[in-house]
Every structure is written in C-alpha cells, then in structure tokens.
Amino acid sequence: MPGKxxxxxxxxxxxxxxxxTCSLMGALGTGALGLAFWDRRGPSPAVVAPTSDPLPxxxxxxxxxxxxxxxxxxxxxxxxxALHALGGLGGFIRPGDRVLLKVNAAFATPPMLGATTHPxxxxxxxxxxxxxxxxxxxxxxxxxxxxASCFELTGIGPAARRAGARVVLPTEDRFESYSMTGGRxxxxxxxxxxxxxxxxxxxxxxxxxxxxxxxxSLTMKNWYGLLGGRRNIxxxxxxxxITELAMLARPTLVILDGTTSMxxxxxxxxxxxxxKDTHTxxxxxxxxxxxxxxxxxxxxxxxxxxxxxxxxxAGLGTVDYRSVSKGAPSL
Amino acid sequence: MRxxxxxxxxxxxxxxxxxWFCMAATLGERWWQLRGWPVNWLLQLDPxxxxxxxxxxxTLYKGMLWGVLTLALTFVLGRFxxxxxxxxxxxxxxxxxxxxxxxxxxxxxxxxxxxxxQWIKYGLLLFVLALAAADMMNFVVSSSRQSPxxxxxxxxxxxxxxxxxxxxxxxxxxxxVAVIVAALLTGGLLFEWMAPESRWLAASLQTGLLDPIALMxxxxxxxxxxxxDAPLKVTSALPRVYPGSLLIGLLFLLFLLxxxxxxxxxxxxxxxxxALFGLCSRWSxxxxxxxxxxxxxxxxxxxxCEGACAPAETIRISECVLxxxxxxxxxxxxxxxxxxxxAAGESASPDLTRRQVVVALAAGLVGAPVMRLEGSAGxxxxxxxxxxxxxxxxEAFLARCIKCGQCMRICPTNVIHPAGLQxxxxxxxxxxxxxxxxxxxxxxxxxxxxxxxPTAALRPISVDERMGRGxxxxxxxxxxxxxxxxxxxxxxxxxxxxxxxxxxxCPVSPKAIFTREEFRQVRGGLYMVKTAExxxxxxxxxxxxxxxxxxxxxxCRYADEPPRPIAASNDDSLTLGPQPVWSRWPEPGQPIEVLxxxxxxxxxxxxxxxxxxxxxxxPVQGRRAIRVTAENESRNPSHRLxxx
Ligand code: SF4
Ligand code: SF4
Numbered sequence: 001m002p003g004k005x006x007x008x009x010x011x012x013x014x015x016x017x018x019x020x021t022c023s024l025m026g027a028l029g030t031g032a033l034g035l036a037f038w039d040r041r042g043p044s045p046a047v048v049a050p051t052s053d054p055l056p057x058x059x060x061x062x063x064x065x066x067x068x069x070x071x072x073x074x075x076x077x078x079x080x081x082a083l084h085a086l087g088g089l090g091g092f093i094r095p096g097d098r099v100l101l102k103v104n105a106a107f108a109t110p111p112m113l114g115a116t117t118h119p120x121x122x123x124x125x126x127x128x129x130x131x132x133x134x135x136x137x138x139x140x141x142x143x144x145x146x147x148a149s150c151f152e153l154t155g156i157g158p159a160a161r162r163a164g165a166r167v168v169l170p171t172e173d174r175f176e177s178y179s180m181t182g183g184r185x186x187x188x189x190x191x192x193x194x195x196x197x198x199x200x201x202x203x204x205x206x207x208x209x210x211x212x213x214x215x216x217s218l219t220m221k222n223w224y225g226l227l228g229g230r231r232n233i234x235x236x237x238x239x240x241x242i243t244e245l246a247m248l249a250r251p252t253l254v255i256l257d258g259t260t261s262m263x264x265x266x267x268x269x270x271x272x273x274x275x276k277d278t279h280t281x282x283x284x285x286x287x288x289x290x291x292x293x294x295x296x297x298x299x300x301x302x303x304x305x306x307x308x309x310x311x312x313x314a315g316l317g318t319v320d321y322r323s324v325s326k327g328a329p330s331l
Numbered sequence: 332m333r334x335x336x337x338x339x340x341x342x343x344x345x346x347x348x349x350x351w352f353c354m355a356a357t358l359g360e361r362w363w364q365l366r367g368w369p370v371n372w373l374l375q376l377d378p379x380x381x382x383x384x385x386x387x388x389x390t391l392y393k394g395m396l397w398g399v400l401t402l403a404l405t406f407v408l409g410r411f412x413x414x415x416x417x418x419x420x421x422x423x424x425x426x427x428x429x430x431x432x433x434x435x436x437x438x439x440x441x442x443x444x445x446x447x448x449q450w451i452k453y454g455l456l457l458f459v460l461a462l463a464a465a466d467m468m469n470f471v472v473s474s475s476r477q478s479p480x481x482x483x484x485x486x487x488x489x490x491x492x493x494x495x496x497x498x499x500x501x502x503x504x505x506x507x508v509a510v511i512v513a514a515l516l517t518g519g520l521l522f523e524w525m526a527p528e529s530r531w532l533a534a535s536l537q538t539g540l541l542d543p544i545a546l547m548x549x550x551x552x553x554x555x556x557x558x559x560d561a562p563l564k565v566t567s568a569l570p571r572v573y574p575g576s577l578l579i580g581l582l583f584l585l586f587l588l589x590x591x592x593x594x595x596x597x598x599x600x601x602x603x604x605x606a607l608f609g610l611c612s613r614w615s616x617x618x619x620x621x622x623x624x625x626x627x628x629x630x631x632x633x634x635x636c637e638g639a640c641a642p643a644e645t646i647r648i649s650e651c652v653l654x655x656x657x658x659x660x661x662x663x664x665x666x667x668x669x670x671x672x673x674a675a676g677e678s679a680s681p682d683l684t685r686r687q688v689v690v691a692l693a694a695g696l697v698g699a700p701v702m703r704l705e706g707s708a709g710x711x712x713x714x715x716x717x718x719x720x721x722x723x724x725x726e727a728f729l730a731r732c733i734k735c736g737q738c739m740r741i742c743p744t745n746v747i748h749p750a751g752l753q754x755x756x757x758x759x760x761x762x763x764x765x766x767x768x769x770x771x772x773x774x775x776x777x778x779x780x781x782x783x784x785p786t787a788a789l790r791p792i793s794v795d796e797r798m799g800r801g802x803x804x805x806x807x808x809x810x811x812x813x814x815x816x817x818x819x820x821x822x823x824x825x826x827x828x829x830x831x832x833x834x835x836x837c838p839v840s841p842k843a844i845f846t847r848e849e850f851r852q853v854r855g856g857l858y859m860v861k862t863a864e865x866x867x868x869x870x871x872x873x874x875x876x877x878x879x880x881x882x883x884x885x886x887c888r889y890a891d892e893p894p895r896p897i898a899a900s901n902d903d904s905l906t907l908g909p910q911p912v913w914s915r916w917p918e919p920g921q922p923i924e925v926l927x928x929x930x931x932x933x934x935x936x937x938x939x940x941x942x943x944x945x946x947x948x949x950p951v952q953g954r955r956a957i958r959v960t961a962e963n964e965s966r967n968p969s970h971r972l973x974x975x
Pocket of ligand 1: 734761785
C-alpha cells in the first residue's frame with residue numbers, strides 16, 4: 001500500500017540467540033536420534049529364539065529300575081502299598097522338598113469317565129507327599145480342552161486345593177522355548193518348563209487309556225502335557241516324540257493308575273462302557289516297565305506300542321517288567 | 332442431601348452393579364463367578380427388550396417381566412431409568428460434564444438447546460418395533476381365521492363405537508376419527524388377505540442393535556473385558572479373541588466421544604429405549620416444570636439440562652431424563668417435580684410428525700420381509716454360521732436374539748463370537764461359533780450359554796439333553812453341525828503322513844471319527860534286495876537316511892506276505908520286527924516295498940455333534956483339514972443330512 005511502510009520488528013539479540021540455540025539443538029537432536037536408530041542391514045532372515053537351559057534330572061540314581069504292582073480297588077490303599085513296596089515315599093522325598101505332580105487333566109470331563117487322573121489319586125498322593133515332609137506340592141498340566149475348565153471339571157483342581165497343593169495353570173509365561181538334549185523333534189519348542197524349574201521332585205500320575213494313534217496312553221505319553229504350541233504336529237511321529245518326552249522329563253517316580261482302564265474310544269472316552277475295572281496300581285522308576293504293565297491291562301503287547309521298544313533302546317528302561325517287578329500283592 | 336447427589340449415587344451404584352455383573356458372568360465355582368448372580372438383571376429391567384420380544388414372540392420370557400415394572404414406573408415417574416439407572420446414560424453424562432469444562436454459561440446453554448433431529452430416536456424405535464411386530468400380526472391373522480366372527484364383530488364394534496362417540500360429540504377431532512376408522516378397516520381387510528404363513532409376517536428382532544443396555548453389555552463383554560483382563564487374567568487364563576469386536580468397540584467409543592461435544596448425544600438422538608420412555612412419560616403423573624411465577628428467565632436451569640428439554644420455556648416432557656439438574660440449579664425455587672404441568676407451558680408428546688411415524692412404521696413392517704428375500708435365514712443359509720447349542724431354528728432365533736453378547740462372554744472356551752454379515756444383515760452380532768479361535772471347540776458337557784441367554788434365543792438345555800442321555804436317549808444328542816474331512820488337505824489322505832489328531836480328540840463315545848487302515852507304498856519305496864540275513868534286509872541302495880523308516884509307522888512288504896514293521900533302518904538296510912512271521916524270505920535281486928501305515932479319518936454323520944474339537948485341534952493350521960459346517964444341525968430339521 002502506498003504511503004505506508006510496514007513496521008518490521010527487529011528481534012533483540014537475546015531473542016535471536018535463544019532461537020539459534022533451539023534450532024541447532026533441534027537439528028542436532030534429530031540427527032543424533034536418526035543415527036542412533038539407523039539400521040543399515042534391515043532385518044536378518046531368521047530370528048531364532050534362544051533356547052533355555054536343560055531341565056533338572058529328577059531321578060534318584062540309587063532308586064533306579066524299580067517297579068511295584070499292587071492289585072485292589074481302593075486307590076488310597078493300593079497307592080500306599082505300591083509306594084511301600086518301593087521302600088516308602090520317604091525314600092524319594094526329603095523334608096522340605098518342593099514336589100510337582102504332573103497329572104493328566106487333558107479333557108474337561110468328570111472323573112468317573114476315566115479320561116483324566118482320578119482326583120482321589122491326586123488327593124492321596126498330595127497327602128503322602130506332605131506326610132513325607134514335602135514343603136510344597138504343585139499340580140500341573142497343559143490340557144487339550146480349556147485349562148481352567150479341565151482342572152475344575154475333572155475334580156483335580158478342587159481336590160488339589162483341598163489337600164493343600166497349588167494348581168499351576170499353563171499360562172503363557174510358564175513356557176520356554178526348549179531344545180531337548182539330543183532331541184530331534186523337541187527343538188526350540190514351547191515347553192511347560194517353569195513349574196519344573198521351581199521344584200525338587202517330579203512325579204507323574206497317569207491313568208491307563210486306549211489311544212488309537214500310539215496304541216496306549218500311559219505314563220510316558222502323559223508327558224505330552226508338557227508341550228505347548230501346536231504340539232499336535234508331533235502326532236506324525238508319535239512314537240518318536242513319546243520317546244523324546246520320556247527323555248526330557250526324567251521324573252523321580254511315575255504312578256500308573258489302572259484301577260479302571262479305558263479299554264476303547266480313548267483317550268477321550270465319554271461313556272462308562274469304555275471303562276473296565278482292572279484294579280491295578282503300578283508305581284516305579286522304570287517308566288518303560290511301568291508302561292509295559294499298563295499295555296498288558298489293555299490287552300496289548302509290547303509290539304503294539306512301538307514307542308516302548310524305542311524307549312528301551314534309548315536306555316530308558318526295560319520292557320521285560322517281570323525282571324524288575326517287586327511282586328504283586330493283592331489287597 | 333441434594334437431590335442430584337442422590338441421583339449421582341444411584342448412577343454410580345448401577346454402573347458398579349453393571350461392572351460387577353460383567354465380572355460375575357464368568358463360568359466357575361468361585362464366589363464371584365456365575366453362581367446364581369443375576370447377571371442379566373439390567374437387560375431384563377430394560378422394557379425395550381421385553382416389548383420387542385413380546386411383539387416378536389407374543390411371550391415374555393422369564394425375567395423379562397422386570398421390564399414391565401420399569402415401564403409401569405415410567406408411566407408414573409417419567410424417564411427415571413435414563414437419569415438414574417442406565418449405565419450408558421451415566422457414562423454419557425460423565426463425558427458430557429468433562430466436555431463442558433471451561434465453557435461459559437451461554438455456551439453451556441447453547442449445547443442444551445432442543446434440536447430438531449431429536450425425533451430420530453423415535454423413528455428408530457418405531458422402526459425396530461415394527462420390524463418385530465410380525466409375530467403379533469401373525470397372532471391376529473390366525474385368530475381371525477380361527478374365529479372370524481369374533482374378529483369381524485370386534486372390528487365392527489370398534490368402528491361403530493368410534494362413530495357413536497363422535498356423533499354424540501364425546502370426542503371431537505373429525506379427521507382423527509376418520510383416519511382411525513379407515514386404518515381399522517384396511518387393517519382388517521389386510522389381515523384377512525394375509526395367510527398365517529405369509530412372507531409378510533417375518534419378524535426380526537433388532538432392538539438390541541441400538542438398545543443402550545445391550546450395547547453396553549456387548550461393548551464391555553467383547554471389548555473392554557478382553558482388553559482389561561488380558562494382563563490381569565481374572566476372568567480368563569488365556570487372552571480372549573472376538574473377531575468383529577473392532578466395529579463394536581469403535582461404535583462405543585464414537586458415541587462416548589460424541590457426548591463430549593453434545594451432552595448425552597446418544598440419549599438425545601439415537602436411543603430407542605429413551606424414545607420408548609419418552610412416549611410413555613407423556614402420561615407420567617409427576618413431571619418436571621415450573622411451579623408458578625417467579626421465573627426470571629436467567630436460564631440457569633438450561634446450563635446443565637441433560638435431555639435438552641428447555642425447562643425455561645415450553646418444557647419437552649418426553650425428552651426429560653430426570654437428571655434434576657434444573658431443580659438444583661434454579662436459584663429462584665421455581666423448578667420442581669410435581670403433579671401439575673409447568674407454569675411456562677409443556678409439550679408432552681415428542682416432536683414427531685404423522686408422516687415420520689408412518690414412514691418409520693412402514694419401513695419396519697416392510698423391512699423384515701425384504702431382509703428375508705436375502706434367503707440367509709432360508710434357502711441360502713450359510714453353512715459356516717454355526718449357532719451355539721440350544722439355539723432355536725434360525726427364524727425363531729432371529730426373533731429373539733438381542734445381540735447382548737452374554738453367551739460370548741460366558742463361553743469358557745471363547746468359541747462363540749459376534750457374527751459379521753455371514754448370517755445376513757439380520758444376524759449382525761448374533762452369536763456364531765468359530766472353531767479356529769478359542770481354547771478348544773465347543774465343550775461337550777457345557778450348556779452355560781443356553782442358561783445365560785436372557786431371551787431364550789438359546790433355550791436352556793440340560794447336559795442330558797445335549798448328550799442325548801437319560802430322558803433324551805430317544806432323541807439322540809443335540810447336533811450343532813457336522814465335521815467334514817477335506818481329503819485334499821488331510822495329512823493321512825493327501826500327504827502319506829500319519830496324524831488322526833481329530834480322531835483322538837473327538838469327545839463322543841463311540842467316537843464320531845473312525846479310521847480305516849491303509850498301507851501305502853511311500854514315494855520311491857520300491858527297493859531291490861542285495862542280501863537278507865536274519866531280520867535284516869540289505870538293499871541295493873545306499874541312499875536311505877539313518878532311521879528314516881524307524882518311526883514305528885513304516886512297514887515292509889514282500890510279495891503277498893503281510894506287512895512287517897520296520898524296527899530300524901540304515902543307509903542301506905532295514906531291520907524288521909519279529910511279527911508277523913513271513914512264510915517266504917526275499918531272495919537277492921527281488922523287490923520289496925516300504926509302506927507307511929496310515930489311519931485315514933472318516934466322519935460318522937450319525938455320531939458327529941459338530942462340537943468342532945477336531946477342527947480346533949487339526950494340525951493343518953490355515954484352513955483346517957476337517958471343518959464343521961451347520962449341516963445336519965438339530966435346530967433346523969431341514970438341514971438333515973442322512974436318513975439313519
Ligand atoms: S443368543 Fe447370545 S447374544 Fe443373543 S440374546 Fe442370547 S445371550 Fe444375547
Ligand atoms: S487332524 Fe486334520 S490332518 Fe489330522 S487326520 Fe484329522 S483331518 Fe486329517
């Protein structure tokens with residue numbers, strides 16, 4: 001506009017210096033941040049999860065290769081007798097020991113259908129552990145059906161809580177990427193290891209069940225419940241994975257409950273017609289021998305269960321259970 | 332105590348109650364879990380559901396009777412539910428208060444001016460009620476058929492009565508009488524023309540789409556609880572997944588944010604429940620208004636008027652949510668809650684033209700039949716829409732489901748999800764099962780969803796009925812669908828790889844999945860024997876991998892001898908197991924075959940209940956090799972698959 005000169009404010013020197021400092025700091029800061037986060041190579045192709053340390057070996061060398069078979073209908077009595085035949089639970093559990101019971105809580109079915117570890121067995125085992133001086137007893141499994149429902153409906157959860165044990169649910173933070181030493185299948189696989197790392201003794205409690213793919217679900221197959229992830233893929237080599245699992249877990253003791261056995265339609269069952277009273281409790285430190293007895297309860301031979309021979313060959317025990325058996329008292 | 336303090340306490344109480352119910356809708360034995368807590372009580376107090384259900388089914392299911400109480404009280408007190416009970420109203424109000432911070436009184440007053448668009452909610456109300464009304468019409472049509480005398484007699488009596496009343500000048504408006512008489516006569520003729528099974532009589536219950544209580548439950552059940560509880564793991568050990576919850580959450584957020592700008596945006600413009608209350612409060616005995624002279628027109632009452640009802644002028648009774656802010660703010664003691672109309676005048680009925688009413692009703696009456704032309708509830712049913720056990724046949728189901736998401740919340744395995752458009756527009760946000768998601772399939776001995784459903788869209792079933800036991804042994808188990816093996820994807824069928832995870836996990840007894848054994852020659856599995864010693868065959872190859880055939884699933888066949896298991900394999904030899912014994916032994920130079928033993932799965936349609944456990948467990952992850960569709964579901968007998 002003619003006649004009017006716009007008034008331009010002259011910045012004071014101080015204001016100018018302040019502005020200069022700010023802008024320089026901004027420029028330098030941006031540059032430094034950019035450099036600090038500069039990624040020259042881009043992502044590398046395979047991000048391999050680190051695998052965690054080997055799991056403890058829970059076996060007691062002096063107690064190796066033992067087996068006791070007891071006949072009877074009452075789980076409390078047969079369990080006590082079987083453990084007595086092995087020299088008493090006190091020989092396995094030292095006072096103050098933390099004990100983990102790995103049950104089979106795979107399915108959300110009531111206990112009478114026999115698809116899961118019987119809650120009575122869980123109760124008795126917890127009591128015996130506590131009597132033997134155990135400082136703490138945990139109960140865990142990674143079931144197939146919804147975990148919370150499984151522990152409630154099978155009666156294992158309530159039984160464990162009543163008897164004074166802790167139920168350890170398979171939450172995500174309890175799994176680690178694990179590689180079994182010498183393993184071919186269980187390599188960098190999510191395994192429910194944390195509960196095992198927090199204890200001194202590990203005991204497996206499994207029912208006797210028919211299993212179409214592997215022949216039978218017994219104590220070694222029970223460790224399948226330690227696997228996480230899409231573990232079903234291992235069914236492609238079920239015998240090999242059962243063998244590896246038996247090498248992974250290395251329990252203090254395994255108990256196979258053949259009071260009733262699921263003869264058909266396993267491992268889910270679903271009807272009382274699938275069950276048969278076989279009135280046998282087997283306890284031992286030789287899982288291969290224990291499971292060989294279990295196979296017999298189902299009317300199957302060692303040859304029907306290739307994983308038994310594979311495990312025996314891997315040095316995990318003997319299929320000739322008579323050579324280690326502590327006799328079979330009947331109650 | 333100030334009256335609005337009482338109101339705030341009531342609002343906080345009901346919000347807490349709502350949160351508590353959402354928490355308690357968890358399956359379990361603990362005291363805070365679902366053990367008889369009335370988790371549906373707020374849904375039942377909501378008379379829009381009761382009214383919609385009554386229109387759509389001419390019954391009031393169980394606790395829906397509570398809605399009658401609310402409605403009856405509204406006739407006496409006005410919209411007390413909106414101001415004192417509705418948790419969504421409370422949230423809106425809170426947002427509104429936040430949004431008003433720092434505003435000048437004039438700006439506040441401007442936010443609370445009545446807006447012409449407030450009629451929309453009445454339109455929505457009439458529309459959804461008309462959508463649902465077909466069953467009532469059905470009822471009328473069939474009773475007109477059963478006793479035409481009563482029907483036509485009644486109609487004639489009504490017409491004569493109206494005319495007489497008018498003739499003696501007990502009622503005046505000539506046009507109204509003419510319209511009513513005409514409507515009665517055309518209605519009667521229309522009903523006579525319709526057959527009870529006419530496609531015009533399709534009822535669709537859509538009250539739940541916009542009902543605030545259903546909206547709150549759906550949004551909190553499917554969005555808020557899964558988000559908040561993911562780290563806490565109180566209601567679920569595994570993080571919950573609900574496909575489609577994004578839209579639900581966005582809408583919830585949108586309405587909350589809108590109320591920052593416009594106080595109670597949802598209540599003023601959208602809420603069909605508020606509209607219903609608004610219509611009823613027309614006759615309410617107590618009402619807000621000015622008690623007499625004394626109003627200085629200072630407009631203090633309008634600063635925080637939640638309903639935008641202009642209490643300083645002609646108060647809109649139907650918009651008043653009884654927040655009582657005007658009572659509290661009025662410095663002259665003029666505003667009151669009393670029996671007489673406001674001294675400054677009141678308009679009792681909503682701002683709604685006859686044309687708007689007719690359009691909304693007509694759209695609703697036509698809406699349901701038009702939606703049915705889609706055929707998604709009929710011939711073009713979508714087999715991937717699997718409804719929870721206990722679901723009624725599709726049309727009856729759509730006449731009841733209010734999309735509240737209670738079933739999705741309670742499901743212990745997280746397998747029930749809100750549908751998108753898979754089941755048609757009508758079925759938006761109604762429950763459907765997706766077996767890829769969740770912690771396992773639909774649990775065999777669980778009937779939780781059928782018990783929690785407030786409307787019996789899922790009718791309560793017992794475990795015995797579901798399993799087909801006891802008194803239900805004759806009718807067999809309830810099937811929600813059926814599994815089909817995709818032989819092009821199944822490992823044993825398509826890839827010579829043993830699996831049968833599906834068979835293992837099938838929970839029914841006897842299993843619905845059975846297998847047939849097949850020994851199939853592996854790829855390149857024909858070898859020439861070099862030497863044969865003991866149980867070991869040395870082959871004319873050195874290309875085998877160590878232990879390649881030692882997994883327990885490989886067998887060796889020679890001529891027509893039975894397959895023998897391979898116990899160990901080396902780069903050039905196979906060691907066979909001892910059984911079965913062969914009568915002949917291969918000579919050098921003769922061929923043997925390496926076989927894989929496959930168990931191939933089949934589904935028995937007479938046993939499969941469609942629980943989807945197999946689909947969930949199948950290791951073929953992307954598109955499962957065994958998948959359940961709604962084929963053979965019990966609820967729609969026309970979807971039956973096999974005869975036996
Ligand atoms: S079926 Fe589910 S979403 Fe529908 S009304 Fe019943 S509980 Fe609510
Ligand atoms: S689980 Fe899937 S891949 Fe395995 S056998 Fe069944 S359908 Fe086939």
